Amino acid sequence: MKVYISADMEGITGLVDAEDVQPPGRDYERGRVMMTEDVNAAVRGAFGGGASTVLVNDAHGPMRNLLPDLLDPRVTLIKGRPKPMGMIEGLTPEYDAVVCVGFHARAGILGVLSHSFMGHEIEDIWLDDRPVGEIGLLHATAAAYGVPVALLTGDDTACAEMTAWDSSVATVPVKFAKDRFAAQLVPIAEARSAIETTTQTALREPRATPTVSRTSHRLTVRWQNASVASHLPAIPGVTRTDDRTVIVDAPMPDLYRLFCLFLRVATAITSNHPYC
Numbered sequence: 001m002k003v004y005i006s007a008d009m010e011g012i013t014g015l016v017d018a019e020d021v022q023p024p025g026r027d028y029e030r031g032r033v034m035m036t037e038d039v040n041a042a043v044r045g046a047f048g049g050g051a052s053t054v055l056v057n058d059a060h061g062p063m064r065n066l067l068p069d070l071l072d073p074r075v076t077l078i079k080g081r082p083k084p085m086g087m088i089e090g091l092t093p094e095y096d097a098v099v100c101v102g103f104h105a106r107a108g109i110l111g112v113l114s115h116s117f118m119g120h121e122i123e124d125i126w127l128d129d130r131p132v133g134e135i136g137l138l139h140a141t142a143a144a145y146g147v148p149v150a151l152l153t154g155d156d157t158a159c160a161e162m163t164a165w166d167s168s169v170a171t172v173p174v175k176f177a178k179d180r181f182a183a184q185l186v187p188i189a190e191a192r193s194a195i196e197t198t199t200q201t202a203l204r205e206p207r208a209t210p211t212v213s214r215t216s217h218r219l220t221v222r223w224q225n226a227s228v229a230s231h232l233p234a235i236p237g238v239t240r241t242d243d244r245t246v247i248v249d250a251p252m253p254d255l256y257r258l259f260c261l262f263l264r265v266a267t268a269i270t271s272n273h274p275y276c
């Protein structure tokens with residue numbers, strides 16, 4: 001069994017503030033250790049659950065957060081940016097399951113460090129007219145590859161968002177949101193133990209393989225900055241519906257790749273990198 005892990009940071013055990021997850025934040029270096037240890041817990045669970053290989057994609061901000069020398073030596077790591085597929089770089093139909101570690105709720109939700117890909121630069125995203133964030137777009141793209149999502153860790157609001165997309169995905173809440181920068185934490189050892197055991201259990205359970213589909217989907221993105229929306233229609237197929245909103249129709253995974261290109265354009269115009 002081949003397992004793919006996408007590792008974000010806002011939903012990592014013990015982390016609640018931008019200072020914890022963005023360099024050069026006061027506790028960022030400590031946050032990197034915490035992120036690596038949550039991923040290691042999922043990796044132990046994956047191998048315990050029958051994985052033969054595990055690929056980890058560092059999916060947060062600079063995408064150079066995980067500490068390779070502290071990472072479980074059995075895994076292969078994708079590190080750095082930019083990557084054409086961003087948070088799901090390296091995921092292919094060859095994988096049997098996706099595990100999401102350290103995820104957060106979409107923009108506008110009262111979850112810990114909630115946002116969608118670019119903080120304040122993206123006000124909202126819709127997939128087929130349904131509000132979507134990083135969790136839903138990952139799930140839809142993995143499904144297009146025929147790969148089920150087995151597990152997600154994060155705060156309780158990220159877990160609820162995952163469950164709303166797919167109730168068959170196991171979730172591990174490692175903290176309970178009190179506000180966007182405050183949470184009641186699950187004790188660290190307890191959280192890591194839950195990540196390991198739930199990953200192991202989730203991978204051992206039989207899981208339906210999504211039907212691979214080339215059905216076209218509509219992505220709608222509402223930006224804060226009208227300049228971003230004014231540039232994107234230069235890409236064939238992209239239409240602007242008002243000063244700040246663009247739409248495009250395409251099948252997955254093409255749509256995800258195109259959205260990653262949107263992020264590159266927005267970065268060039270606003271000088272703000274995606275921090276996912």
Ligand SMILES: [Zn+2]
Pocket residue numbers: 008009010059060061275276
């Ligand atoms: Zn992130």
